[in-house]
Amino acid sequence: MKSDICKLSQGAESLSALLDETEKAASYSNLSKKDAGRLRLLAEELVGMLPELLEFSDGEFWVESEGNKFELHTELAPNEALTSDKREKLLEVSSSGKNASAKGIMAKIKLAAAFMMIDYETNAADMPLGYGFYSDGLSGVNSFSAQAWSLAAYRNKAKKEQSEKWDELERSIIANIADEVLVGIQGKKVEIIVKKSF
Secondary structure: OEOOOEEEOOOHHHHHHHHHHHHHHHHHOOOOHHHHHHHHHHHHHHHHHHHHHOOOEEEEEEEEEEOOEEEEEEEEEEOOOOOHHHHHHHHHHHHHOHHHHOOOHHHHHHHHHHHHHHOOOOOHHHOOOOOHHHHHOEEOOOOOOOOEEEHHHHHHHHHHHOOHHHHHHHHOHHHHHOOEEEEEEEOOEEEEEEEEEO
């Protein structure tokens, strides 16, 4: 089942609609109060990072569910606010390596989405981002037109290294609740998919 599609903007109203749509999907699927709360927490994590991304993109949000499997979909299309100056600034951050210092998993997910929006015409996987958190999470995913950033791939690498990345994951709400988070390019849009089975 696919929920209604919410148009996203920086305003609190559209972000509140995202939470309402998530709660409706949980209710229609008869999730327990505890599981509905977890699904809402995942949606709240998205709400926390979206305002910055919506400064230079138009967005849509919906929930897909089948039985006890849920996917929170956020689709972002760069708009006229993503000027060449803004692209250059984002590229400078990515090529300087400063992206590696992004604190928290949600900051890393947000940066992965921003980097992919810089120039979706040039395959994002071919951009000069082959280090730090970005390359640690790259993975081939059939549903996207290029490689995607994957929380599961990032988690697996961090677990092997048992580094500060692993400590960061253990403190993260989304890393502890979501089964997977994917950030990838679909046509001229960047999609963030949060997956959770109950």
